[in-house]
Amino acid sequence: MSHPLPLLTIAGSDSGGAAGLQADLKTWAALGAYGMNVITAVTAQNSERVAAVHYLPPEMVAVQIDAVLSDYGAAAIKTGFLGRVEIIEAVAGRLALLGGLAIRPLDRGGGGGGLPTRPTIIIDPVLVNHRGEAMFGPEVAAAYRKLLFPLADLVTPNRGEAALLGVGVAEQGEGEQGSGGAGEQGGGEETLDNGPRLLVKGWRRDEGQIVDLFWDGDRWHQLPQPLIDTANTHGSGDTLSAAICAYRAQGHDWPEAIRRAQAYTHAAIQRGAAWRLGAGPLGH
Numbered sequence: 373m374s375h376p377l378p379l380l381t382i383a384g385s386d387s388g389g390a391a392g393l394q395a396d397l398k399t400w401a402a403l404g405a406y407g408m409n410v411i412t413a414v415t416a417q418n419s420e421r422v423a424a425v426h427y428l429p430p431e432m433v434a435v436q437i438d439a440v441l442s443d444y445g446a447a448a449i450k451t452g453f454l455g456r457v458e459i460i461e462a463v464a465g466r467l468a469l470l471g472g473l474a475i476r477p478l479d480r481g482g483g484g485g486g487l488p489t490r491p492t493i494i495i496d497p498v499l500v501n502h503r504g505e506a507m508f509g510p511e512v513a514a515a516y517r518k519l520l521f522p523l524a525d526l527v528t529p530n531r532g533e534a535a536l537l538g539v540g541v542a543e544q545g546e547g548e549q550g551s552g553g554a555g556e557q558g559g560g561e562e563t564l565d566n567g568p569r570l571l572v573k574g575w576r577r578d579e580g581q582i583v584d585l586f587w588d589g590d591r592w593h594q595l596p597q598p599l600i601d602t603a604n605t606h607g608s609g610d611t612l613s614a615a616i617c618a619y620r621a622q623g624h625d626w627p628e629a630i631r632r633a634q635a636y637t638h639a640a641i642q643r644g645a646a647w648r649l650g651a652g653p654l655g656h
C-alpha cells in the first residue's frame with residue numbers, strides 16, 4: 373500500500389495555532405499528506421500580536437532538516453518564518469545539497485516510492501507583520517534573494533514582502549511579458565534572468581475581488597477570487613503556500629496547483645469567519 377506524500381515545512385511555531393507551521397500541518401492533514409516540521413523559532417502569538425520570538429540555534433535547524441530528510445524524505449518542502457540571516461544560511465545550505473539527489477522515501481528499499489528525485493521547494497518569505505510593516509532589517513530580504521531565490525521553484529510574497537524583495541509588480545496586467553521576475557533590491561524595475569516563479573498574494577483588492585498575481589517565468593497572470601468580508605485571515609498566506617506544496621507533490625502543474633490551493637484557502641477563510649477575535653484563524 374502506498375504511503376501519504378511526506379511534506380516538510382521549515383517554519384516558526386504560532387502558539388495561537390493559526391499561522392506558521394501549525395497552519396501548514398493543518399492544511400496538509402486536510403489534504404491527505406504527511407506533514408513534518410522543522411522549527412526555526414517559537415513565537416508567543418495570538419490573534420492580536422506577536423508578544424515574543426525565541427529563535428532556535430541555526431545548528432539545531434540544520435540538524436532537524438538532516439534528521440527528517442535522511443529518513444522520511446520529502447516530496448516537497450516549504451519555508452516560512454526564518455527571520456535571521458544565520459537561519460537562512462543554515463536552511464539554504466541544506467536545501468542546496470538536495471539538487472539532483474534522490475530523497476530517500478518512507479518505504480525502506482521501496483525503489484523510490486514514486487517521489488520525484490528532488491523535492492519541490494516553495495519559499496514563503498515572512499518579512500512583514502499583519503499591518504504590512506517590515507519585521508526585520510534589509511539584510512534579511514537580501515539573504516532571501518541571494519541564498520533562497522536560486523533554490524526556489526516558487527516564491528510567494530504578499531504585497532508588502534514583494535516590495536521589500538524588490539519584485540517588480542507595480543503595473544502588471546494579464547499576459548504582460550518581460551518586466552516580471554525579481555528586480556534588484558529596492559529597484560523593482562530590473563529583471564533577473566531565470567528568476568523563480570512568483571505568486572504575489574493579495575496584490576490588489578477592488579470591486580469585491582482580491583487578486584493574486586502569478587509570474588510563471590514568462591508572463592504575469594491575474595488570479596482573482598471573491599473577497600470575503602472578514603478579519604479572520606491569520607495564516608492565510610501559510611495555508612495557500614502549503615496547499616500549493618501539497619497539490620504540486622500530488623502531480624498537478626503549477627497553474628492547477630495554485631488554482632486548487634486558492635480554492636482550499638478561500639473555503640478555509642469562509643469557515644473561519646465566525647470567530648470574533650483580532651485576526652482570527654481559518655477553518656481547515
Ligand SMILES: Nc1ncnc2c1ncn2[C@@H]1O[C@H](COP(=O)(O)OP(=O)(O)OP(=O)(O)O)[C@@H](O)[C@H]1O
Pocket residue numbers: 391529530531573574582583584597598599600601602605606607608609610611612634637638641
Ligand atoms: N478577505 C479575503 N477574502 C478572500 N481571499 C482572501 C482574503 N484575504 C486573503 N485572501 C487570500 O488568501 C491568500 C493569502 O493571501 P494574504 O495576502 O492574506 O497572505 P499573507 O499576507 O501572507 O497572509 P498571513 O501573513 O496572514 O499568513 C491569497 O490567495 C489571498 O487572495
Ligand SMILES: Cc1ncc(CO)c(N)n1
Pocket residue numbers: 383384385386391392393415417452453498606607608609610
Ligand atoms: C510563526 C509565524 N509564521 C508565519 C506567520 C505569518 O503568517 C506568523 N504570523 N507566524
